[in-house]
Amino acid sequence: MESGGGLLSILSYFINNLRLIFKLTLEHIEVAMMAVIISTIIGVAIGIVITRIKKLVTPVIGIAGVIYTIPSLALFGMLIPFIGIGVKPAVIALILYGQLVLIRNTYVGITQIDRAVIEAGKGMGMSSWQFLGMVELPVALPVIMAGIRTAAVMNIGTATIAAYIGAGGLGWLIFRGIASVYTEQIIAGAVPVILLAIGTDYFFILLERFLTPPGLRHRS
């Protein structure tokens, strides 16, 4: 295999492998977004639970923090004996990583609600579920969305490494390229990942703006 690295050869690699790059990009998005969706559901749920049971706040956020600090390659490795390799352990690892920011943002978003608002809601006779659905979640939404955005961008990055345990995605090109000192291949994986990360960030910024209730838009 030749490794020149000129702009032209990079371009020709892209053109010749367009289908592959496209397929890997989709795989990458799939792994990252599946993890975002599942970890949002879990993280927001846990975040809500700890606003109700204050005793759990410190241990839950503590554990999520510890998980967050585990190096990703080590976490992938830890999961292999239990789940094996492939997409499954990758998604599970990404879900675990996302928990800290999702739980914390949900918790902060809900607990930052003005005490007077809580008292008024209770005093007016809203049930706990009504208050959650009509007040707490909508008011906390911008903060929760910011958490989801962080988790999503993080997942795009970490999913690259997940190629190492057979989860596919653009990381596959990078690892292959490194192993065979094939610059064009490395770049064919790296550039789309970078664009994907930037694009994801931007997409979630727009989504956040769109979902923020009009009455809260002045805050940001």
Added chain:
Amino acid sequence: MAHTIIRFDKVSKFFPGGTKAVDDLSFEIYEGECVVFLGPSGCGKTTTIKLLNRLEHPTDGTIYLNGKDTSKIDVIALRRSIGYVIQDVGLFPHMTVAQNISLVPRLIGWSITTQETRVDELLRLVDLEPSAFRDRYPHQLSGGQRQRVGVARGLAADPPVILMDEPFGALDPITRAQLQDEFLRLRSKIKKTILFVTHDIDEAIKLGDRIAVMRTGKIVQFDTPKKIMGEPADEFVKDFVGKDCGLKLMKLLRISDIMVPALNNITERSGVVEAKKLMEERKSDILLVVDDQGVFQGVIRFELLTNRNQGSVKGLMDRDIPTVKTEEEIRATLELMLKKGVVWLPVVDEEERLKGIVTMTHFACFFSSEGWNQEGAS
């Protein structure tokens, strides 16, 4: 006696650590009255009203609403039947003014059109133009406007009882006075039982039908503003209501409280002779002239009649006479009299009909007898 709507029976509330927030309270509140809970911070006044809508739970005792033990009523239904207005308003920041106001009606399933009509009606009631304010968000309102919306929200589902926890406490003095005046105007329009918490004695006197003065979880005195000021139960109440309660009391009185009926009046169609005869009878050299509907027209003076023996009084009367309304405050009336240099004023109602007169002598008599106590005046 009026119907009892709320009854506290030996109610106590102890907080963990043994603080007695409310200590063995028993009292009754009648339908339609405004009871003000007054006292220094930490006296248990807020806890007392929160016990009613079960934001606080009594350690001991029973609270009855319309004869029913509140602990046996579903807490959500109970709260929806009691309006709740608090100092920091607590408007939902992501909802418009209309959505905030219609929240309880929405929860209890009113139709959309009924909700919309109600929102506009309430906005007008609290003096906010519906078309301008309906779709605004709380952050686009001033402090006073927010509290108006808060009050409208408390009234939304037409609850018979409303709890107001220092609703005007966070506002600047001018806005506060304005909202207090509107509160009074509102009360004359809607019949509600109101439990109002404040630490401001002036507010309590102005707004309360009765005042419960509280200290360390107990009610020290529960009486009308007049009685609280005139006959404070102990040194604490006396200190709390302050030294100038005579002046405060003056704010409470309306002209209708001290006026006397106008006896020497005459219709404008009466003849000069008739007028002279009446003056003779009443030993008066001035008559008040009214039209057939009793609307005040002016006065006729003896010196104007001396050389006349025919015709009606209509053309002879002095029409340039200041009047005062029955609902006017005493202090403002005194000011008017001093400014105009008059010693008496005709009193008229909203339709300008003559109701009576007030004179400087009446003020003096009134303050030296009932309603004006010696200590207060000192």
